[in-house]
Amino acid sequence: MSCRCRVRGVTPERHSRILQCMKRILVAIKRVVDFNVRIRVKPDGSGVMLDGVKWSINPFDEIAVEEALRIKERGGAEEVVVASIGPADCQPQLRTALAMGADRALHVETTEAIEPLTAAKLLLKLVERESPLLVLMGKQAIDDDNNQTGQMLAALWNRPQATFASKLELTDTTARVAREVDAGLETLEVDLPAVVTTDLRLNEPRYVKLPEIMKAKKKPLLTLKPDELGITLTKRLKLLKTEAPSVRKKGVMVTTADELVAALKQRGVLS
Amino acid sequence: MSRVLIVAEHAAGKLSSATARCVRCAGQLPQADITIAVFSADGAAAAEAARLEGVNKVLRIDAPVHTHALAATIAPQLAEIARGGYSHVFGPSTTFGKDLMPRVAALLDVPQLSDIMAVESEHRFRRPVYAGNAIITVEVDEPLIVATVRTASFQAVGAGAAAAPIETVTPSVALPTHTRFIEVSAPSGDRPDLQAAARVISGGRALGSAENFQLLYKLADKLGAAVGASRAAVDSGYAPNDLQVGQTGKIIAPDLYIAIGISGAIQHLTGIKDARTIVAINKDGDAPIFEIADIGLVGDLFKILPELEALL
Ligand SMILES: Cc1cc2nc3c(=O)[nH]c(=O)nc-3n(C[C@H](O)[C@H](O)[C@H](O)COP(=O)(O)OP(=O)(O)OC[C@H]3O[C@@H](n4cnc5c(N)ncnc54)[C@H](O)[C@@H]3O)c2cc1C
Ligand SMILES: Nc1ncnc2c1ncn2[C@@H]1O[C@H](COP(=O)(O)O)[C@@H](O)[C@H]1O
Numbered sequence: 001m002s003c004r005c006r007v008r009g010v011t012p013e014r015h016s017r018i019l020q021c022m023k024r025i026l027v028a029i030k031r032v033v034d035f036n037v038r039i040r041v042k043p044d045g046s047g048v049m050l051d052g053v054k055w056s057i058n059p060f061d062e063i064a065v066e067e068a069l070r071i072k073e074r075g076g077a078e079e080v081v082v083a084s085i086g087p088a089d090c091q092p093q094l095r096t097a098l099a100m101g102a103d104r105a106l107h108v109e110t111t112e113a114i115e116p117l118t119a120a121k122l123l124l125k126l127v128e129r130e131s132p133l134l135v136l137m138g139k140q141a142i143d144d145d146n147n148q149t150g151q152m153l154a155a156l157w158n159r160p161q162a163t164f165a166s167k168l169e170l171t172d173t174t175a176r177v178a179r180e181v182d183a184g185l186e187t188l189e190v191d192l193p194a195v196v197t198t199d200l201r202l203n204e205p206r207y208v209k210l211p212e213i214m215k216a217k218k219k220p221l222l223t224l225k226p227d228e229l230g231i232t233l234t235k236r237l238k239l240l241k242t243e244a245p246s247v248r249k250k251g252v253m254v255t256t257a258d259e260l261v262a263a264l265k266q267r268g269v270l271s
Numbered sequence: 272m273s274r275v276l277i278v279a280e281h282a283a284g285k286l287s288s289a290t291a292r293c294v295r296c297a298g299q300l301p302q303a304d305i306t307i308a309v310f311s312a313d314g315a316a317a318a319e320a321a322r323l324e325g326v327n328k329v330l331r332i333d334a335p336v337h338t339h340a341l342a343a344t345i346a347p348q349l350a351e352i353a354r355g356g357y358s359h360v361f362g363p364s365t366t367f368g369k370d371l372m373p374r375v376a377a378l379l380d381v382p383q384l385s386d387i388m389a390v391e392s393e394h395r396f397r398r399p400v401y402a403g404n405a406i407i408t409v410e411v412d413e414p415l416i417v418a419t420v421r422t423a424s425f426q427a428v429g430a431g432a433a434a435a436p437i438e439t440v441t442p443s444v445a446l447p448t449h450t451r452f453i454e455v456s457a458p459s460g461d462r463p464d465l466q467a468a469a470r471v472i473s474g475g476r477a478l479g480s481a482e483n484f485q486l487l488y489k490l491a492d493k494l495g496a497a498v499g500a501s502r503a504a505v506d507s508g509y510a511p512n513d514l515q516v517g518q519t520g521k522i523i524a525p526d527l528y529i530a531i532g533i534s535g536a537i538q539h540l541t542g543i544k545d546a547r548t549i550v551a552i553n554k555d556g557d558a559p560i561f562e563i564a565d566i567g568l569v570g571d572l573f574k575i576l577p578e579l580e581a582l583l
Binding site: 033048143150244248 | 282341342343346365366367369370371372373374375376377378380381382383384385386395399400401402403404405406407408409410411412413447449450451452453454455456457466502505506511512513518519521526527537538544547548549550552561563564565566567568569570575578579582583
């Protein structure tokens with residue numbers, strides 16, 4: 001597992017052999033509306049307002065990139081490849097990941113909204129191309145809040161999944177993952193290759209410095225089309241309407257603990 | 272008719288209330304015929320599932336590998352059972368269900384719906400997106416619909432008049448050995464379960480330390496309440512991760528929710544919006560938590576907490 005070959009300047013045949021033997025981590029990143037943006041629903045119910053909003057790497061995916069980089073820096077991997085499916089506008093997010101330290105980027109370009117099952121099928125194609133020992137993803141994209149794609153990829157790939165990771169330790173052949181579950185922390189051991197999805201406490205992503213942003217502009221970014229990967233995009237979920245959530249009625253203010261207890265009794269919450 | 276297959280969630284031989292909430296949701300489908308699948312080592316919780324109101328049948332899938340629920344081993348079996356003529360496969364939107372159901376859906380090559388909060392018809396559901404800032408209505412025209420049920424949106428069903436029949440089945444699929452359970456640590460021990468509790472008291476960053484966080488436990492004991500926390504409190508090490516309430520923690524709907532020293536970030540509010548009464552205690556009168564609180568009290572928690580404790 002310790003082959004060290006250079007990717008650039010080789011024949012396609014050698015290149016594919018190199019791809020097979022390098023210890024590689026693939027990280028899937030989605031471009032989403034920044035978590036600080038206050039989301040508003042369009043009055044006609046056709047969606048949410050996205051004009052002029054700030055876009056970012058999905059926070060969980062940024063953590064996935066950071067984890068991949070730390071593994072590489074510890075010598076546990078030789079290459080970190082980031083991949084995103086989306087419109088041309090998601091290239092800045094791929095560049096940010098390159099500036100963080102990823103080696104290469106893959107962009108599957110489409111302007112269609114991608115359902116998790118389709119995303120998983122596209123990612124599987126990239127997995128087959130890249131043969132990673134580990135795929136790191138976010139546990140959920142904070143726009144659609146689906147929390148599905150990693151599990152679906154693992155199923156289609158017929159490999160283990162360890163979701164909601166808050167600690168990750170690798171050996172040559174296994175990963176030991178502490179998972180944030182409702183009961184507390186669960187530890188699993190999975191054989192590699194595997195899919196691991198990140199929870200927020202796995203790490204704190206690094207800040208990107210200006211020189212790295214400049215350097216990242218020269219790193220390889222390959223654009224692919226879904227049909228080049230052999231995937232026809234289908235829509236199986238029909239979005240009928242988008243509404244604002246119901247708002248709670250304005251409450252009352254009290255000024256002392258006594259008044260609070262009285263107000264609770266009045267509402268029948270305390271006896 | 273809707274033939275619904277629900278995967279049971281259970282721990283230490285006891286059925287989780289999340290399962291009874293899925294049954295409530297499934298019961299809202301037209302002419303629902305409800306089957307619960309119980310994966311365990313020894314059929315534990317099957318009898319309990321059979322007693323839930325509205326359940327028509329319980330399937331027991333017993334195997335030593337099911338001592339600890341693993342998506343990798345349950346998924347192929349659940350998918351195999353689902354192929355036997357079901358129209359819907361539901362699991363709870365707990366970490367158990369979120370881990371499992373997409374794997375099942377992918378094996379069946381169908382999409383999955385996450386966190387359904389309302390049933391509009393056999394094929395049409397409502398669910399939250401953008402941390403609950405928008406609610407979408409989605410239609411799925413598939414012969415088989417796989418979904419997780421947002422447990423906070425549905426009351427648990429109670430016990431029915433008669434117990435449903437229990438059948439033991441052994442799906443003929445090879446089980447993977449690539450995933451092994453090592454251990455689970457439950458830091459919160461035997462305190463009331465956050466997701467089932469009628470009362471919850473949560474603390475935020477303002478508590479300042481793990482020792483101060485203990486103040487909440489004292490008050491919680493007096494009220495018979497479960498304790499929750501904001502992400503900031505968990506990240507700072509004041510409270511264990513399983514107490515986190517919010518978009519990426521637990522979504523809860525208790526009768527009473529008391530937020531102490533929590534600012535009310537949207538990611539936190541999405542986890543508590545369905546609580547019947549929300550109380551906020553915060554020293555900053557402009558904190559966003561007051562926008563959704565039914566009763567607000569502006570002040571220093573370190574002064575108010577002991578006063579409250581004395582009053583209760
Ligand atoms: C992708 C993503 C997911 C997230 N998921 C979650 C989630 O699931 N749950 C969650 O909670 N957060 C989540 N967050 C974090 C969230 O955005 C907030 O950062 C977090 O909720 C803040 O926690 P807090 O209210 O405890 O801390 P702060 O925002 O720091 O608020 C502390 C509050 O305490 C008050 N205070 C201070 N001292 C006192 C005192 N002595 N007495 C009374 N009041 C006092 C202050 O006025 C302030 O309002 C998420 C963030 C992201 C990016
Ligand atoms: N369009 C996409 N491009 C790249 N990665 C994605 C995309 N959609 C989802 N993912 C990955 O899948 C994870 C879970 O997304 P979701 O299932 O949509 O909540 C995300 O955190 C990403 O790592």
